Amino acid sequence: RPRVTIAGLADMRSQRQPIAMVTAYDYPSAQIAEAAGVDIVLVGDSAAMTVLGHESTVPVTIDEMLMLTAAVRRGLRTPLLVADLPFGSYEISDEQAITTAQRFIKEAGADAVKIERGGTSVERARAIVAAGIPVMGHVGLTPQTASTIGGFRAQGRTAEEAVAVFRSARALQNAGCFALVFEAIPSAATEAMMPLLHLPIIGIGAGPATDGQVLVFHDLLGIYDGHAARFVKRYAELREPMITAVAAYAEDVRTHRYPAPEHEYSMPAAETQLLIG
């Protein structure tokens, strides 16, 4: 398969060919996403919750995200690799935003970065794009600032709120974003906005009208043991078989069934003789 490019994603939108995006946080999950043939891999700051065990996405650091992104890069060839800029790493100034975005490109090998919200993030997006780095926007439910938007709830359930989401989306489009994530937006609101925007829109809990969908790796595979949002569809239940396998291993150790002869290294008999003789 040829590498997925930003121009290729725009073509997919115009040809109404749905875009499949998934998160990944390390080398094996990147290899799985590669083998599965998805179009975009996001190193989401959801890593704060799914792999680092925090209660929100806020605490994850630039260095942690860089380490995860570099690991994903090593497992990935074909999909476009997008990295989330963590909370606090881009809001202060255009200079801060460009500096942080450059680290993800130079040190971790990301193809693009993602930032959340409209508002001041619109100028940050414009500055990063002007510095030559592709930016994906993210509107609707923006977890980094969930406390300021009434918590983890759908955005755009009233006409007034939907218009606010649309204004952010359009501003990010005009700032030069190559695509947007729409998170937790009523389907009717998304459907109304779609014809008014011309960049690829990737939904998560935004209904069927978007150009693509994104899900969190641990959610779709059933590894994550926490509250699942309404939009999560589980395509596997891997947590139970993983626990069963580790428990079976521990039981084998305790009952001397592991290691068996096939797991042992051998030594020439004469050498053994020298050792014990």
Ligand code: KIV
């Ligand atoms: O961090 C993340 O996983 C995300 C996706 C849900 C879009 O931002």
Ligand code: NA
């Ligand atoms: Na995110």
